[in-house]
Amino acid sequence: MISVQAEPFDLSRELALLTDGRTDIGAIVTFTGRVRDLGEAFLKAMTLEHYPGMTERQLEEIENEAQTRWPLQASRIIHRYGRLEPGDDIVLVITCSAHRQAAFEAASFLMDWLKTKAPFWKVEETETGETWVEAKAEDDAAADKWGK
Amino acid sequence: MISVQAEPFDLSRELALLTDGRTDIGAIVTFTGRVRDLGEAFLKAMTLEHYPGMTERQLEEIENEAQTRWPLQASRIIHRYGRLEPGDDIVLVITCSAHRQAAFEAASFLMDWLKTKAPFWKVEETETGETWVEAKAEDDAAADKWGK
Amino acid sequence: MKLLYFAWMRQRIGTGEETLTKPDGMATVAELIAHLAARGPGYAAAFENPAVIKVAINQDYADFTSPIADGDEIAFFPPVTGG
Amino acid sequence: MKLLYFAWMRQRIGTGEETLTKPDGMATVAELIAHLAARGPGYAAAFENPAVIKVAINQDYADFTSPIADGDEIAFFPPVTGG
Numbered sequence: 018m019i020s021v022q023a024e025p026f027d028l029s030r031e032l033a034l035l036t037d038g039r040t041d042i043g044a045i046v047t048f049t050g051r052v053r054d055l056g057e058a059f060l061k062a063m064t065l066e067h068y069p070g071m072t073e074r075q076l077e078e079i080e081n082e083a084q085t086r087w088p089l090q091a092s093r094i095i096h097r098y099g100r101l102e103p104g105d106d107i108v109l110v111i112t113c114s115a116h117r118q119a120a121f122e123a124a125s126f127l128m129d130w131l132k133t134k135a136p137f138w139k140v141e142e143t144e145t146g147e148t149w150v151e152a153k154a155e156d157d158a159a160a161d162k163w164g165k
Numbered sequence: 166m167i168s169v170q171a172e173p174f175d176l177s178r179e180l181a182l183l184t185d186g187r188t189d190i191g192a193i194v195t196f197t198g199r200v201r202d203l204g205e206a207f208l209k210a211m212t213l214e215h216y217p218g219m220t221e222r223q224l225e226e227i228e229n230e231a232q233t234r235w236p237l238q239a240s241r242i243i244h245r246y247g248r249l250e251p252g253d254d255i256v257l258v259i260t261c262s263a264h265r266q267a268a269f270e271a272a273s274f275l276m277d278w279l280k281t282k283a284p285f286w287k288v289e290e291t292e293t294g295e296t297w298v299e300a301k302a303e304d305d306a307a308a309d310k311w312g313k
Numbered sequence: 314m315k316l317l318y319f320a321w322m323r324q325r326i327g328t329g330e331e332t333l334t335k336p337d338g339m340a341t342v343a344e345l346i347a348h349l350a351a352r353g354p355g356y357a358a359a360f361e362n363p364a365v366i367k368v369a370i371n372q373d374y375a376d377f378t379s380p381i382a383d384g385d386e387i388a389f390f391p392p393v394t395g396g
Numbered sequence: 397m398k399l400l401y402f403a404w405m406r407q408r409i410g411t412g413e414e415t416l417t418k419p420d421g422m423a424t425v426a427e428l429i430a431h432l433a434a435r436g437p438g439y440a441a442a443f444e445n446p447a448v449i450k451v452a453i454n455q456d457y458a459d460f461t462s463p464i465a466d467g468d469e470i471a472f473f474p475p476v477t478g479g
């Protein structure tokens with residue numbers, strides 16, 4: 018299941034929704050991405066813009082792709098948009114499988130994809146003004162390693 | 166921080182203890198291992214035996230090793246022992262870093278190590294009796310890939 | 314065509330959304346970009362380096378060589394930075 | 397020496413812990429294993445396939461060639477299956 022939302026999410030609640038009452042899940046990996054302070058400049062906030070409609074479509078597609086590539090019993094993607102401050106959650110990925118390697122790989126795959134293909138853009142607000150975050154070559158390299 | 170305990174753990178509480186009030190953490194990976202139903206035989210319960218003293222020492226050592234190999238801001242290992250039923254949590258690993266790759270790799274490293282070096286032994290209780298779980302060659306291979 | 318712009322492209326152009334009747338003879342994304350870039354300084358600034366610009370047609374990633382049709386929703390944006 | 401046995405080795409031997417005064421001339425883990433395996437059918441069953449047995453001296457992993465001393469805590473166990 019995927020959600021694109023402004024509201025915060027609650028990891029333990031999402032985990033419970035996926036796994037409560039199930040006894041076929043042996044491995045659960047969660048990834049939480051948060052706004053963090055920049056090294057150089059004091060970060061006041063970060064605003065995430067996205068492409069409503071395309072974002073949801075693309076997230077559903079990639080979740081299906083992960084389910085095809087790995088034997089997952091459940092998965093969850095939540096990506097927030099709007100204005101977020103240091104320490105706030107940005108993204109949550111949960112993968113559940115019988116085995117740990119599938120859960121780890123699928124979560125890592127989903128995050129690499131989100132970083133390079135999900136239509137979100139971050140603008141950082143510091144004391145010197147607003148700056149659009151630039152894409153990183155290392156993120157493209159990370160996504161490329163999963164092939165297509 | 167490491168704990169070897171019979172009691173259940175609470176993921177959201179552990180996460181809060183590691184990250185509340187911090188704004189330097191950008192990526193949090195959690196791994197939860199659970200008792201799951203076996204395919205073949207109905208699993209009533211699983212009992213984990215361990216080597217008190219050595220377990221704690223070895224867990225502390227490997228947590229330090231992970232901190233040396235990856236830039237982690239925080240980490241947590243909890244391993245339970247005693248009698249557990251399907252759906253019960255066995256192990257929790259949390260890794261926090263500025264970057265997602267470090268958090269993913271360190272969590273995966275810790276789990277591969279726990280599977281092959283932490284002195285725990287599982288005995289499964291089914292309708293046909295008790296069976297000691299056998300170590301898997303694939304777990305050794307997974308641990309070997311991290312080198313020493 | 315419904316045209317969408319995101320992030321700094323939206324800021325440079327001054328709007329995030331507009332409609333355009335596809336001119337006769339315009340067949341590909343590349344031709345649409347050439348048309349838009351000639352519309353004024355904001356558009357020129359937004360499209361000054363096409364190599365970094367991504368395009369989606371009807372909410373799917375496309376290429377500059379992709380064909381376009383009058384009913385399409387065509388979005389231009391810089392490399393994504395979510396996650 | 398304090399000797400510890402875990403999992404099915406504990407079950408076969410019938411105890412998880414015992415003390416043994418190191419016999420004169422016993423220098424390595426391998427010699428200790430040979431000594432223990434000869435103590436009776438439970439010990440023989442526990443040590444029947446030394447290739448699968450792990451040993452720890454004073455709570456650190458060791459080898460069958462590792463030297464042993466009288467004050468050591470020496471643990472024998474099958475491959476671990478935690479996590």
